[in-house]
Amino acid sequence: GAVVSQHPSRVICKSGTSVKIECRSLDFQATTMFWYRQFPKQSLMLMATSNEGSKATYEQGVEKDKFLINHASLTLSTLTVTSAHPEDSSFYICSASWFANPYEQYFGPGTRLTVT
């Protein structure tokens, strides 16, 4: 149980375009979803936290207008990178937790974004 999927697993986009990454909880209702960013050979950095039906809470230094997060249902959260630039190239990982076990996070497999 507690499976989280991400789509796509890899995406290449041109500079200036927008790209959407989906995060789905497949067998549980994710009351909270988290988005992390991981640069090569570095750690995961929390970007934002989203609760279903509410606006996302962004970490300091993360541009909310550039990284749009929507958590419209209990099984789906999306991260849209708007007007992408090469420096946005990174590995994006989502995780989800649910009310029955709020202290456990279940991670998706990640999405590698390359902006050319």
Place this chain on the structure above:
Amino acid sequence: AQTVTQSQPEMSVQEAETVTLSCTYDTSESDYYLFWYKQPPSRQMILVIRQEAYKQQNATENRFSVNFQKAAKSFSLKISDSQLGDAAMYFCAYRILTGGGADGLTFGKGTHLIIQP
């Protein structure tokens, strides 16, 4: 702000031997969770072990155990009988314990564990 420090960028151990990965953290909170995650080359994050700060007993999961020293803010991971499949990046992580549970993880920089056959 909470910080997590892993002072060993890389560790190497012979297969079947025991290795200890270090982690220290800084927080003003009294209730929190600590975790060790494994990230193999696939990049999928895998939970290795979890420790609740209010529990004095150290957590164990088969070959994995922790040495949790709350006063010293230290949380080391011991891997016994190391196996080739243990080779991965290991991240120490911290999470505050709130009623809603809606807090993200703060990760250390990771330790790359190499298993020598």
